[in-house]
Amino acid sequence: MTIDLNGLGIDYGAILPELIVVGTAIVVLFLDLVVPPDRRGWLAAVTVVGLLGALAASFPLWGQNRAAFGDTVVADSLAAFFNVLLIVISIFTALISPRFLRALELDFGEYYILLLGATAGMMLLAAATSLMTIFLGIELLSISLYVLSGFARTALRSQEAALKYLLLGGFATGFLLYGMALIYGATGSTTLRAIAAYTTAAAASNVLLLVGIALLSVGLAFKVSAAPFHMWTPDVYEGAPTVVTTFMSVATKAAAFAAIGRIFIATFPSISSRWYFPLALIAIFSLFIGNLVAITQDNLKRMLAYSGIAHAGYILLGVLPGTTQGFTATLFYIAAYAVMNFGAFAVVTAIGAGGEQTAELSYWRGLFYRRPFLATVMTIFMLSLAGIPPTVGFFAKLFVFQALVTAQIWAPLVVAVIMTIVSFYYYLRVIVVMLAQPDGAVTESRVGFSTSSVLGAAAVATVFLGLFPAVVLDWASHAASLHF
Amino acid sequence: MSWYTLPANVPWLTLVLLLPLIGALLVALTPSVAVRVIKQLGILTSVITLALVVAIIGGFQQGVGNLHLQFEEGLQWIPSLGISYHLGIDGLSLFLLGLNALLFLIAIVVTDSLTPRLKEFILLLLILEAATAGILLALDLVLFYVFWEAMLVPLYFLIGVWGEGRRVYAAFKFLIYTVIGSFAMLVAILAVAGINFSQTGQLSFDWTVLVQHPAAGVWHLPAGLGSIGIPQLLFFGFALAFAIKMPIFPLHTWLPPAYTASPIPVVIVFAGLVSKLGAYGFLRFNLSLFPDAAHSLGGPLAVLATIGILYGAFMALVQTDLKRLVAYASMSHLGFIGLGIFAGNLLGIEGALVQMINHGVIIAALFLVVGMIERRAGTRDRGELRGLAATAPLFAALFLVVSLAALGLPGLNGFVGEFLIMLGAWSSFVPLAVGAGIGVILAAWYVLRFYQGSTQEAPPQPARFPELRLADVGVLAPLLGLMLVIGISPAFFPAAVDATVKALPVIVR
Numbered sequence: 001m002t003i004d005l006n007g008l009g010i011d012y013g014a015i016l017p018e019l020i021v022v023g024t025a026i027v028v029l030f031l032d033l034v035v036p037p038d039r040r041g042w043l044a045a046v047t048v049v050g051l052l053g054a055l056a057a058s059f060p061l062w063g064q065n066r067a068a069f070g071d072t073v074v075a076d077s078l079a080a081f082f083n084v085l086l087i088v089i090s091i092f093t094a095l096i097s098p099r100f101l102r103a104l105e106l107d108f109g110e111y112y113i114l115l116l117g118a119t120a121g122m123m124l125l126a127a128a129t130s131l132m133t134i135f136l137g138i139e140l141l142s143i144s145l146y147v148l149s150g151f152a153r154t155a156l157r158s159q160e161a162a163l164k165y166l167l168l169g170g171f172a173t174g175f176l177l178y179g180m181a182l183i184y185g186a187t188g189s190t191t192l193r194a195i196a197a198y199t200t201a202a203a204a205s206n207v208l209l210l211v212g213i214a215l216l217s218v219g220l221a222f223k224v225s226a227a228p229f230h231m232w233t234p235d236v237y238e239g240a241p242t243v244v245t246t247f248m249s250v251a252t253k254a255a256a257f258a259a260i261g262r263i264f265i266a267t268f269p270s271i272s273s274r275w276y277f278p279l280a281l282i283a284i285f286s287l288f289i290g291n292l293v294a295i296t297q298d299n300l301k302r303m304l305a306y307s308g309i310a311h312a313g314y315i316l317l318g319v320l321p322g323t324t325q326g327f328t329a330t331l332f333y334i335a336a337y338a339v340m341n342f343g344a345f346a347v348v349t350a351i352g353a354g355g356e357q358t359a360e361l362s363y364w365r366g367l368f369y370r371r372p373f374l375a376t377v378m379t380i381f382m383l384s385l386a387g388i389p390p391t392v393g394f395f396a397k398l399f400v401f402q403a404l405v406t407a408q409i410w411a412p413l414v415v416a417v418i419m420t421i422v423s424f425y426y427y428l429r430v431i432v433v434m435l436a437q438p439d440g441a442v443t444e445s446r447v448g449f450s451t452s453s454v455l456g457a458a459a460v461a462t463v464f465l466g467l468f469p470a471v472v473l474d475w476a477s478h479a480a481s482l483h484f
Numbered sequence: 485m486s487w488y489t490l491p492a493n494v495p496w497l498t499l500v501l502l503l504p505l506i507g508a509l510l511v512a513l514t515p516s517v518a519v520r521v522i523k524q525l526g527i528l529t530s531v532i533t534l535a536l537v538v539a540i541i542g543g544f545q546q547g548v549g550n551l552h553l554q555f556e557e558g559l560q561w562i563p564s565l566g567i568s569y570h571l572g573i574d575g576l577s578l579f580l581l582g583l584n585a586l587l588f589l590i591a592i593v594v595t596d597s598l599t600p601r602l603k604e605f606i607l608l609l610l611i612l613e614a615a616t617a618g619i620l621l622a623l624d625l626v627l628f629y630v631f632w633e634a635m636l637v638p639l640y641f642l643i644g645v646w647g648e649g650r651r652v653y654a655a656f657k658f659l660i661y662t663v664i665g666s667f668a669m670l671v672a673i674l675a676v677a678g679i680n681f682s683q684t685g686q687l688s689f690d691w692t693v694l695v696q697h698p699a700a701g702v703w704h705l706p707a708g709l710g711s712i713g714i715p716q717l718l719f720f721g722f723a724l725a726f727a728i729k730m731p732i733f734p735l736h737t738w739l740p741p742a743y744t745a746s747p748i749p750v751v752i753v754f755a756g757l758v759s760k761l762g763a764y765g766f767l768r769f770n771l772s773l774f775p776d777a778a779h780s781l782g783g784p785l786a787v788l789a790t791i792g793i794l795y796g797a798f799m800a801l802v803q804t805d806l807k808r809l810v811a812y813a814s815m816s817h818l819g820f821i822g823l824g825i826f827a828g829n830l831l832g833i834e835g836a837l838v839q840m841i842n843h844g845v846i847i848a849a850l851f852l853v854v855g856m857i858e859r860r861a862g863t864r865d866r867g868e869l870r871g872l873a874a875t876a877p878l879f880a881a882l883f884l885v886v887s888l889a890a891l892g893l894p895g896l897n898g899f900v901g902e903f904l905i906m907l908g909a910w911s912s913f914v915p916l917a918v919g920a921g922i923g924v925i926l927a928a929w930y931v932l933r934f935y936q937g938s939t940q941e942a943p944p945q946p947a948r949f950p951e952l953r954l955a956d957v958g959v960l961a962p963l964l965g966l967m968l969v970i971g972i973s974p975a976f977f978p979a980a981v982d983a984t985v986k987a988l989p990v991i992v993r
Contacts, residue, residue, distance in 0.1 A: 383637060394630070401670065417667045421664055425660075428659065435644065470561065470564070473564060
């Protein structure tokens with residue numbers, strides 16, 4: 001049997017950003033052998049340079065619609081949108097990592113390799129248009145993150161987090177794969193384009209397909225930590241090294257939502273009446289559980305974990321209308337969430353450079369008087385997460401709510417509004433604690449230049465996009481127009 | 485007032501917003517230890533802002549412009565959703581903008597230089613000034629909402645950090661109440677724009693666009709539970725936000741702890757201005773966007789407003805803490821404003837507009853007096869104060885003028901607004917006008933008892949209450965001046981807002 005290589009649509013240009021990231025990982029792997037142990041900051045620098053290259057390679061993809069490798073990946077605006085988002089998150093993570101890793105004596109080269117691996121997996125996931133590439137992307141990012149979660153090898157909590165994430169993640173992967181198998185069985189193809197062509201309104205009664213979609217949704221809901229598939233989130237977020245939590249809390253969610261968009265908005269629009277209700281339930285569950293349980297948390301990392309569950313609910317709301325307008329709101333929300341939640345966790349990282357116990361809220365008493373810069377940027381991030389203008393978090397919520405009103409989806413909207421009011425309690429509590437009189441002098445390490453630059457950039461972006469959201473909204477709107 | 489014409493190519497209203505923010509930036513760049521510089525920067529900023537606002541008021545021309553709006557500025561903000569940066573003023577907002585600038589100046593002047601973390605305090609006050617000015621100027625509903633929410637954050641910190649007593653509890657209760665109302669309004673804003681879009685095909689959040697196509701329609705509840713008019717539903721969404729902010733009985737329970745916990749400079753703008761923004765919201769949005777609903781729901785709201793008048797008055801009668809007394813007095817007086825608005829006729833609304841200015845002036849003066857008493861006597865318990873006039877006759881005299889204005893003596897400003905409101909209420913709801921009249925009598929009771937009890941009789945020995953200093957008189961002087969001017973020429977304000985009020989959809993119908 002001969003294989004027609006041309007017919008496979010091999011097009012390395014379409015996956016150039018991913019290739020650069022993987023290439024950088026290989027370079028770092030070998031550099032790690034020659035760089036002396038006290039100079040591992042260089043690895044972070046190489047990582048950042050490689051990621052900047054991938055960033056530059058992502059811009060030309062904007063506006064294209066370039067299916068490649070037998071319709072398994074596509075280079076389009078949505079992929080470019082997520083590439084830029086994920087690479088920026090990754091660069092910021094690499095910038096705040098060295099100081100934190102040194103403080104915890106975890107400064108090993110593998111960290112950057114795994115970070116790049118996870119980033120490549122996420123970018124692949126955002127570009128994937130086939131069940132196989134979706135699975136590849138998810139596995140690549142997951143396995144890297146399993147190891148990263150347990151990167152603090154001597155800390156018991158970190159090991160527990162890694163094991164829990166691995167076991168539950170493996171379980172979710174099982175659901176995902178089984179769902180994919182059923183969808184393949186029902187439609188006879190693994191590419192989303194072919195599946196979309198098969199799925200007409202008549203497919204709404206195809207049980208095999210519907211069960212497949214349901215199982216696939218479970219796997220994806222696990223990745224975005226939407227309730228009731230969120231159980232792993234608080235423990236893993238708390239146990240993993242904070243800098244890893246910072247990265248995974250925003251990047252994983254973003255990449256998985258790219259896949260959700262491609263699957264639900266682009267592939268299965270004709271049977272939206274079937275997936276609307278379960279997805280709405282997941283969103284409502286996430287809003288309830290995330291916001292209500294966050295109230296009781298005294299550990300900031302756990303609180304942010306539950307807040308992340310809640311935000312998964314808000315982001316999912318944008319998918320519900322199944323429209324471009326709704327998905328635009330979803331994309332804007334993801335970008336907003338990436339900025340503000342990264343910032344919030346980065347503050348925890350900056351403070352945690354002295355040790356892990358610092359995520360306890362009681363430790364943050366009087367932070368305004370001890371560390372005014374950190375407390376000020378944290379206030380901005382908390383206000384934004386709560387959705388108070390003029391921050392980007394407000395417009396994220398506004399656009400989602402607007403999409404729901406336009407689509408006349410009332411019940412989830414009412415839940416979201418009420419739960420937003422609830423969320424004020426726990427976000428503002430952080431500010432109140434930081435404003436309280438400090439108990440006594442606590443010595444802490446300084447914030448490095450790169451960390452404060454990253455924090456400053458995130459805070460400025462949070463406010464700037466809260467004043468001028470139109471540009472990013474236009475990008476999101478352009479990236480959200482998906483169709484097969 | 486058409487005294488002169490201001491150059492048209494200057495963004496005057498944006499300047500009103502920017503000046504406090506520039507001042508805030510300068511304060512932020514000043515080292516915390518330079519308290520004198522910080523305070524002087526704050527005063528300078530608010531003086532310039534006040535001068536600018538006075539210039540704008542002087543250049544305002546009655547009855548001119550599209551929908552009587554002037555100094556309009558419009559810029560695209562989020563074009564794809566029809567959200568714009570649209571500012572403008574008309575008769576509804578003109579004098580409140582003046583009140584805004586005046587009260588913030590007074591608040592910053594009376595701020596004690598020894599206040600801990602003075603820099604942040606002044607900074608937040610200036611940011612708050614920009615936000616409240618934005619509320620009065622915004623003509624885009626989303627822009628309005630942004631300012632409305634942005635106002636919350638500095639207020640929350642000002643109470644929660646610099647307050648007294650149960651300040652965190654008070655700040656939090658205030659916040660939760662306000663946020664509940666705000667989100668009801670946000671949903672209503674989105675729905676208003678959505679309905680307008682489905683009716684006209686134009687997605688816009690602009691008040692000047694939306695006001696021309698009042699929402700209509702009926703929402704049929706599922707399962708045959710009847711139906712609700714959509715305008716009524718939307719009216720309710722806006723009304724909840726504004727009723728909480730005013731507050732209207734029974735949504736007032738956040739008010740006593742919040743006012744009591746606030747430091748004096750904060751409570752001056754809080755009670756003097758922020759409460760009026762709720763009333764302004766009713767006029768700007770509820771009465772203009774939903775005129776039919778305003779007619780059908782005005783009655784019940786007027787009843788609640790009247791209950792608020794009487795409830796606030798009775799509660800003021802039994803308070804011993806002077807700050808709480810004035811807080812309840814403020815609530816009672818706000819009931820008059822609500823009654824005037826919901827009477828839904830020309831006299832009532834003009835009276836409410838006048839009374840909004842009067843209330844700001846009177847309540848600010850009363851809280852100033854309470855602050856002076858507390859600082860000098862070390863207590864604000866009514867039972868422990870007597871004979872202040874013996875050593876401080878000038879203080880007693882000025883306090884008397886404030887008291888008489890508060891109880892509505894003809895010749896001073898309080899009378900003008902209350903009289904117009906009661907005339908308006910009489911033509912719509914006679915029993916409520918009677919109830920409001922009882923409120924006036926109660927006001928005389930608690931105000932005079934407050935005045936007499938603290939200033940008359942023999943002073944405690946040794947009498948130590950010091951006389952006012954020149955600076956204290958200077959702070960009270962503009963407020964006293966306004967009380968006299970408005971009282972002596974009562975037609976000035978109604979005449980200035982007449983054209984705008986007559987054009988309100990609720991009156992036109």
